[in-house]
Amino acid sequence: DTAVSQTPKYLVTQMGNDKSIKCEQNLGHDTMYWYKQDSKKFLKIMFSYNNKELIINETVPNRFSPKSPDKAHLNLHINSLELGDSAVYFCASSQDPRVGEKLFFGSGTQLSVL
Amino acid sequence: KQEVTQIPAALSVPEGENLVLNCSFTDSAIYNLQWFRQDPGKGLTSLLLIQSSQREQTSGRLNASLDKSSGRSTLYIAASQPGDSATYLCADRGTGGFKTIFGAGTRLFVKA
Numbered sequence: 001d002t003a004v005s006q007t008p009k010y011l012v013t014q015m016g017n018d019k020s021i022k023c024e025q026n027l028g029h030d031t032m033y034w035y036k037q038d039s040k041k042f043l044k045i046m047f048s049y050n051n052k053e054l055i056i057n058e059t060v061p062n063r064f065s066p067k068s069p070d071k072a073h074l075n076l077h078i079n080s081l082e083l084g085d086s087a088v089y090f091c092a093s094s095q096d097p098r099v100g101e102k103l104f105f106g107s108g109t110q111l112s113v114l
Numbered sequence: 115k116q117e118v119t120q121i122p123a124a125l126s127v128p129e130g131e132n133l134v135l136n137c138s139f140t141d142s143a144i145y146n147l148q149w150f151r152q153d154p155g156k157g158l159t160s161l162l163l164i165q166s167s168q169r170e171q172t173s174g175r176l177n178a179s180l181d182k183s184s185g186r187s188t189l190y191i192a193a194s195q196p197g198d199s200a201t202y203l204c205a206d207r208g209t210g211g212f213k214t215i216f217g218a219g220t221r222l223f224v225k226a
Contacts, residue, residue, distance in 0.1 A: 004157075031212065041201065043158075043216040055212045090157060102148060103205070103214060107157040 003027050006091045006106035013081055014114055021076045021109045023091030029104075031055075032074035033092040034066060037108070043090070049074055050096070078111075086113045116141045116208045120217035127194055128225050135189040135220045137204035145207040147187045149178050152201045152219070161202075162189070194224045 006023040013019055025032065034046040048056035052068040063079045078085060088108045095101035117140045127133055139147070146165045150158040162171045162178040164187065170179040177190040187204055201219040208215060 033214075035216075040218070042218050043203065045213060045215070048212040050212065058213075092158075102160050102163050103158075104160065105150075105158040 004091055004093055004104050004106040006089075006109055008109060009107065010110050010112075012112045012114065015081055015083060017081050018077070018079045019081060019111070020078070021089055021091075021111075023074050023076070023106060025072055025091075025093040025104070027093060027104060029093040030071060030096050031094050032068065032071075033094075033103070034074065034076050035090040035092060035105075037088040037090060039087070047074075047076075081111075081113045083113050086111055116206065116213070116215045118204060118206050118215050118217040120202075120204060120220050122220055123218065124221040124223075126223040126225065129194060129196060131194050131224075132190070132192050133194055133222075135191070135202050135204075135222070137187040137189070137217055139185050139187070139204075139206040139215075141206055141208040141215075142182060142185065143208065144182065147178075147180055148205045148207065148214070149176075149187075149189050150203045150205065152203060154200075158203065191222075194222075196224050196226045198222060199224050 004025045031050045033048050037043045046060045047066045049068045065077045068074045090108045091106040092103050094103045119138045121136045148163045149161045164180040175192040180187050201221045203219045205214045205216045
């Protein structure tokens, strides 16, 4: 069973469109995250949610809106897509990070904006 | 500002060699440091996690150390194999716990 699963794996779209990426974890974790990996492979945190509450918003444009309907899901909606949004987006989860638990990652969604 | 630096950026070694990957971090109040492996086109796989109260962790041929006072961690890989070829990333979970910062990674190639 996949612990952290995200869909779709690939997403190709035109500039200006709106798209969503879904993420689900079956590990019973309290905290979920979105990371962006750019073309230089640098991985940067975007959002962190704990028990459905937004904890970290790392200066991400407000075109990006995360939504956590429950603890097991954290979806990412992106409005008015731009060329610079092309990247691989990773979802991750952990138990309460304040007690120092491991991060578990999904396999990534490669977004290409044309 | 919380920053993580990894050296070298890339490394090519012959099979069987022992090697060390380096990671330095600026946050002295870290919760833990985690080493990951990333294969091309794949997600990240956790290798080892060292809590801030620990000095090292071992798993098979891998050994990771943590020195908070100097802001450094090393990942030691013994008897490297071609299957070890991947990008290795270290990540510092800093103060507050919810923000994990990644280094840029070391791309390792082990030649058969």
